[in-house]
Amino acid sequence: MTVTADLERSLRYLLAWAPAVEAAKTTLSQRAVPDAALHAGTLSFEARTRFGTMIGSTTNIIGALVGAPDHSMARGWVEVPVATLATGSTRVDRYVRRALDADRHSSIQFALRGATVVSVSLGNRDVTSVLLQGVLTIRGVSRRVEVPATITRSASITRVTSRFPLHLPDYGVTRLTSFLGLLHVQPRVEVRVNLWFIDRLLAFTDDAPEAARQE
Numbered sequence: 001m002t003v004t005a006d007l008e009r010s011l012r013y014l015l016a017w018a019p020a021v022e023a024a025k026t027t028l029s030q031r032a033v034p035d036a037a038l039h040a041g042t043l044s045f046e047a048r049t050r051f052g053t054m055i056g057s058t059t060n061i062i063g064a065l066v067g068a069p070d071h072s073m074a075r076g077w078v079e080v081p082v083a084t085l086a087t088g089s090t091r092v093d094r095y096v097r098r099a100l101d102a103d104r105h106s107s108i109q110f111a112l113r114g115a116t117v118v119s120v121s122l123g124n125r126d127v128t129s130v131l132l133q134g135v136l137t138i139r140g141v142s143r144r145v146e147v148p149a150t151i152t153r154s155a156s157i158t159r160v161t162s163r164f165p166l167h168l169p170d171y172g173v174t175r176l177t178s179f180l181g182l183l184h185v186q187p188r189v190e191v192r193v194n195l196w197f198i199d200r201l202l203a204f205t206d207d208a209p210e211a212a213r214q215e
Contacts (some may be wrong), residue, residue, distance in 0.1 A: 036158055036197035038063035043080050043193050044168075048186040056096060060084035065112075065158060065197045071130060076112040078195065099173055105140045118148075125154040132162070148212035149193075156199040163192045 038209045045055035063078035082102040087093055100108075111134050118129040136145045149162040167186050168174075 036065045036199050037197050038065070038078065038174075039198040041078075041193070041195035043191070045085075045189045047189040050184045053090065054074075054087060054185065055086040056085045056093075058084040058086060061195070063195070067158075070147050071115040071117050071128075074112060074115045078110045078112075080108045082106055082108060105138075109137045110145075111135045111137075112148075115149075125152050127152050129192075132180050136171075139173055141171040143170060144161070157201075158197040160195045160197065161193065163190065165189070166191050 026191045034108070038061060040059070041061045041063075042057060042059050047054045047056075047190050061078060061080050063076065065074075065076040067074055082097060082100045083106065085093070085096060085100075087096065106114060112132060113135065115130040117133060117134070120129075121127040122133055130151060131146050132149045133146050135142050135145075147162050147164040149160055150162075152159040166189050168189060173179065
């Protein structure tokens with residue numbers, strides 16, 4: 001790996017971690033889930049149209065996580081650039097970006113404010129089902145949400161997966177009724193999220209990519 005690549009990678013994690021530093025109020029030994037930076041992830045959506053299902057996704061995501069013994073104290077954030085959402089059609093991509101007003105609101109953000117534990121399964125990998133509470137911002141409109149998620153903890157990796165419905169008009173997204181008079185998109189879309197957070201101490205080492213691939 002070149003020096004430039006190493007520097008860019010370190011800078012990426014530093015930028016991802018910075019907003020969460022202020023939120024960290026307890027020591028590392030007091031947290032069940034250590035402070036972590038988002039290493040890799042996917043966000044995708046499925047929308048029903050007149051001619052079938054429109055699928056879009058992106059792997060361009062940044063974020064950070066601060067855990068605590070009490071999940072209600074968990075904090076974190078995730079941000080997705082709207083311009084990176086891809087459906088496989090350049091024409092449809094432009095339409096989606098216009099509908100989301102990407103020129104004025106360039107990103108989708110989720111700010112985690114806490115979590116309620118639903119169930120826990122302990123083993124080689126600790127699996128916890130939770131309801132994540134936070135604020136979701138799309139197209140400049142912020143709304144409090146509660147979404148189901150599964151948190152899988154293994155060694156220095158925390159994986160967060162979630163699947164939930166989203167009613168786009170709640171966020172002012174109303175230009176999905178037609179596209180060139182042909183594509184009629186339902187206002188309710190299905191969102192899927194799959195994120196890998198790497199503990200802060202591992203995030204700056206060459207072991208981080210391999211660790212994520214082993215999950």
